[in-house]
Amino acid sequence: MAKQVQIVEDVTVRFAGDSGDGMQLTGSQFTDTTASLGTDVGTLPDFPAEIRAPAGSLAGVSGFQIHFSSNDIQTPGDSPDVLVAMNPAALRVNLKDLKPNATIIINTNSFDLKNLKLANYDVSPLEDGSLSGFNVVPVELTKLTVTALEGLSLSPKEKDKCKNFFALGLMYWLYNRTIEKTLQWIDSKFKTKPEILEANRRALKAGFYFGETTEIFTTRYDVKPAKLPKGVYRNVSGNEAVAIGFVAASLRAGIPLFLGSYPITPASEILQELSRYKDFGVVTFQAEDEIAGIASGIGAAFAGSLALTTTSGPGLSLKTEAIGLAVITELPIVIVDVQRGGPSTGLPTKTEQADLFQAMYGRHGEAPVVVMAARSPVDCFFASIEAAKIAIEFMTPVILLTDGYLAFGSEPMKIPDFDELPKINFEFRKDPEGFYPYLRNENFIRPWAIPGTPGLEHRIGGLEKKDVYGNISYDPDNHEIMVNKRKAKIEKVQMVVPDAEVEGEQSGELLILSWGSTYGAIKEGIRKVAAEGYKASLLHLRYIHPFPKNLGDILKRFKKILIPEMNKGQMATIIRSTFLIDVIQFNKVKGQPFKVAEIENKIYEVLGGENGK
């Protein structure tokens, strides 16, 4: 039976199941296939902090959301149009997020008494009418999978495990995708396990053909390719983008990359990813603790490597003293903080932007550093290169803030040519003539003289240094001179910070100031209200310290400044104190990113009805 294909612009799908059901894998396969068809994609996994909560329990639900569109999109989507629920717990956990009338594809085989009870259902939601506002599609996913695998000598448990591929096949059919890319992936992934390979292939195909033949679906949908710039694309998550960004920076700078790091959620993937790049000469030192992570990095920077340490909030706290050491020794190191909900252990797998104050001010003494924030998974790549460039060119620590939302979210990246990447300009000091470790150039930058260079033997350290010469100095005037010079150097970084650019009207009623990962939701929110005739401009800050030099002028051109942030107003406080202007705060600390709808509503509220039209 030929089925009707309906073209839609924009769809959000969420796969949800038990943490052992392979939902992350299913989601990433759907993403790869969809992205490779030229559709723009934004994704976000949502998994529990527990590695394996009891099977079927609410705590064990793992989800993966994919937003795909024929438009340029910036977020993983607010509310799913489609939920694939592998068990009752997955249904219960995700139901509240769905759009009205959303489609729910349910694996009815898992709706037995035991699983219903685990999900706190006294009566099956399939029978009590509670899903009447949705388009429920019951499918015997497990049974159909096992039937498709008849004749294979796998255990019932192994066969059951293939049901995610059945679900994936069905979704491929429903959204008019092809299954070839996933078949290839299965072929290479399970090369050494031919039975599993065959089982997964069959399950995937069975799901796809089930869509074709069953009477349940009368319509399938298609999302056409987005109008993306020409080029070759790949998918990146934020953590992955940081990792390859620093490898690219190391290639650009021509010096090896050294990562000193201690595993911490949600930053560990950067360490894991970089540990694969031995062929690039990358050294990943999995240190005994967070402090050793940065301390080894400082040692490596002293010895001439591009030094990096990666962490999250609690780890940044532990690194604080060592960052001060990098400030006073004026060595280049990048500290990547993948922010998570805090304080303390807080919400390790959830996102937040509440480390901004810590990044800006979290040190004893006058210890200014450069602070940057990436705005999207792709931007994590470019921001990493920029951070490395500034660290090396200015001989300074740089803190690069990302967050859990960016770390795990993914989107397609147009692969830039190597030559398009910013150049990293520096030279190791070689000439002993006139060398002094703290003899600065016109931008207050001291030379990078590394051990192994004859004639440049010198000592640096955490004690205050005599201006120019670098010996220990307790002289009161000298201390003030050095504090001022270190500060002046960081201010000089403004030279390489691009001017801030306003998206939309260049002056007017409302400017929304975004930083970090809120960019996507804010941009989409502004686009939505614009469609209704409301005007709001957007200024995104990638460089937070120092700010772009034109920021103050821009802020003066708007009547209202709105700052949405996933904290209690840290950027708002910095803007107020720096520019002596008031701003409107919009704060959310739920461990979740802003939804586009929340931004829209806030804009309407701030503009007060017709004001902004």
Add this chain to the structure above:
Amino acid sequence: MENKIDQLATEVKYTAKDFSSDIDVKWCPGCGDYSILAQVQRTSPDFGEKRENIVWVSGIGCSSRFPYYMSTYGFHGIHGRAAAIATGVKLANKNLQVWVATGDGDMLSIGGNHFIHACRKNVDLKILLFNNRIYGLTKGQYSPTSEKGKVTKSSPYGTVDWPFNAIKLADGAGATFIARSLDRDPKHMQEMLTRAAKHKGLAFIEVYQNCPIFNDGAFFHLSEKDSKPENVLVLEHNKPLVFGANKDKGIKLDVITPVVIDLNDGKHSINDCWVHDEFDDNPTRGFILARLSDLPGFPTPIGVFRQYNKPTYDGDYVKQIEHIQSQKGVGTYEKLMFSTTTWEVST
């Protein structure tokens, strides 16, 4: 340094003076650190490295001022972190000879974690522990090596802590060269330093060092002429363990229990003495030796407790990189960006 940048031709044979920086040494008069500095400068020409390839790293404390007084590269770090900083230096450039100057508070208290992990990994570092059993720079609080019951500014009624035995700790954690020396035994210290320099792997030397201000005389029973022979056991490879002013006492190993024997009592002879094997693969005997300094009635051993070879962390790391590069080729930007699913957007 302000006025002097030495440009030595590499062929020139260094002297002790070549390792002396122009910074005034500011330890208290009579501090044992002076001797350590002098012995290091004296032996540095024999370390087998050009001066520019030697890096001294330290933490915080009196001992940690050490790098400033050497004319090599130096890094005065933060409290306790010297081993971690030094590990980064070594991993970044395997051709450097990296030394750590540290104290009992710096390395065994706040830096304990970094110390045991550097030992565990057998990073090719030379760690020189200045053990004066007191916090000097903070003016006289007890340290993790202070003897139990010690009265200090922060323990007016005596400590109730048990101290660390640094030799046991280092051996237990995996250091591959473990030695002890005395600030007042220059010749012995020179030998230990030279041997540590030549060792490939984590070399640890504990130097008993006098703090004349806050713990004066802590080791005089080991270092002064009249008491030294009775209280110090000099460990030498392949030699029987003998001590005493007249070399009339020995250590016998009764299965695993050490016993002091009188070589003149007619019942024992030198043939009963435990013969020291520095290269003993089995840590048991080294551990028994390390314990002697804690046992009443036994002399305190100085010398090399144990030295053995095992692959170093930095060495194996470099090997792994070379191996992967020989298999996969050296990484390129194209490989970095395209070794994953890609697709082309052409319209």
